[in-house]
Amino acid sequence: MGFDKIYQYNFPTTIRFGPGASKELGDYLLKSALSRPLVVTDKTVAQLDFFKEIITDLNKKNISIEVFHEIHKNPVKSDVYKGTDIYDATLRNGIIGIGGGAAIDVARAIALRVNHREDLFKYDDLVGGEVYVTSDVPHFITIPTTAGTGSEVGRSAIIADDETHQKKILFSPKLLAKIVFADPLLTMELPPFITAATGMDALTHNMEAFLARMHHPLCEGIALEGMSLISESLEKAVNHPDLEARSKMLIASLMGAIAFQKGLGVVHSLAHPLSSLLDTHH
Template sequence: MNTQQKYSFSFPTAIRFGAGVIAELGAYLKSQGLSRPLLVTDPLVRELDFFKKICVQLQEAGISVEIFSEVHKNPIKSDVLQGKEAYLSTQRDGIVGIGGGVGLDVARAIALSIHHPRDLFDYDDLIGGDKYVTEPIPHFVTIPTTAGTGSEVGRSAIISEDESKKKRILFAPSLLAKMVFADPELTMELPAFITAATGMDALTHNIEAYLSKNWHPMCSGIALEAIQLIGKSLEKATHAPDLASRSDMLMASMMGAVAFQKGLGVVHSLAHPLSSLLDTHHGLANAINLPQGLAFNYPGCEEKFDQMALMLGFAKGEGAFLPAYINDLNSKLGLPTRLSAIGVLESHIPTLSALALADFCHPNNPKPVTEKDFETMYVNAL
């Protein structure tokens, strides 16, 4: 800690957590004077039984439901603009985001766009666009259906440009949901692959937040507790899910999203280009690259690695084993462990490395990273 510096801290919104809390959604909306929400989700969630049940429950409560789900796997600007048009043309009075990171990011970006008429990417936080977020946001509720991104408690949305697929980050404190309904029952039917990939996303969030060079001891403590939850729950949630393991993973996911306001790091900068260039699932990209990122960061961070290892059940002073542990965990979860298994070619590496260097996450990494470092990590993961 720099005793000569002043710091600002903040934490997210109201959360209703537990099995069955989704049944409270209709009553909550009515208590807020809302009767015409836009439900924003993705095409897969829209077809699931629990989503259809939510719609029926809302309609039975006298609430008019309009659904928007025309979104890409890695959402783009035109998705958001179409959602804005759906909101305005059907005269909605609030937004309910339901899903994983895709549905919730698009929902949050739509909420931003409703009363902010500038071009969407004028609000990009990386170019200071948050200063333009000055108008009220429609009443915004989030409902997570995966345990990975933690987007439900976030204040930002990552949306890509349509053509270049360059990722932009929309951020403002006012983009926090007014209420989160985190119901682990909604995650019970997730396939093993999605459970594993999103779970590794949550683990990466917490590890990178803990390692971030920024000082935020509250986030560091939250990240460590979440690492422990994931260590004891992820394999169970993937291969033999029960309510306890799914609850632990959902909580750890939200904790990761709280913690990474402290910053992320090199693993996310390795992962983002894979989603942009090859449309790789974000959690899977994190999972494969996490061992390399940990190996890169270990020298100089030994004490923090030892602390994380303790949370995962290792003996004192065994932090050096974490890269191998993560690689083995990926195998146990049924995830690929090499980039070549997801279609990455050696010829992709120069482009991936340049994109990684331009990414917005690695400046918060505990140590500097060069384009050559990115190339080496990609090669080692290939």
């Protein structure tokens, strides 16, 4: 695999992967008649040069952009409600999640809420909420800026209660992004600590998926390759990042999120409640 071109994968959704892939966003929006998207990100990403360049490029194409970035590092229900209110008030017609897991989870949950106005936690997967996801969701696009959670290819969003901080899983195949623009250039300036932390999350996804007891040879093969790519690239991505290392980490992150359809394990079963109690990244 070369790292100087853009590839297209169609598994589990359409993925445009490679340096510069994010620059295809504007033409895709025009082709899809999405002239008024809501862009969901976090406060940090909203200040970065690459994000400002994305917004500038879209404005040059006469695409009306509304940015929502008022989210918590562990997203809560009120984040989703606020974002949905902005979607409604500004007459948006699509949603783009740009960032790490928190921003993309909020974007996905807003996509759910637009046409499902019961209490958000009615759709909690742990109480069978998927059956209530009956309407279509707005056109949903994801652009990852870290190589860790793999949320860009997921079908669920993890959102916490504002008061109890208990996390809920909102799940439905309808919540899968229509297209992912996975551009390793957006991860080049990640600081070493964030690179290491998100990289270990990606490694854990792949490892736990491989070890989960359910028989799923497709996910097991993906998880093995994901672990191999991370073993080749994580140290370099942290200490001496180049395009190859960043590309391998980004694709391995995607692979981990695909693989954990099989299941996860004790690390995540402990990490999620601890992050709720201590308000830390899982």
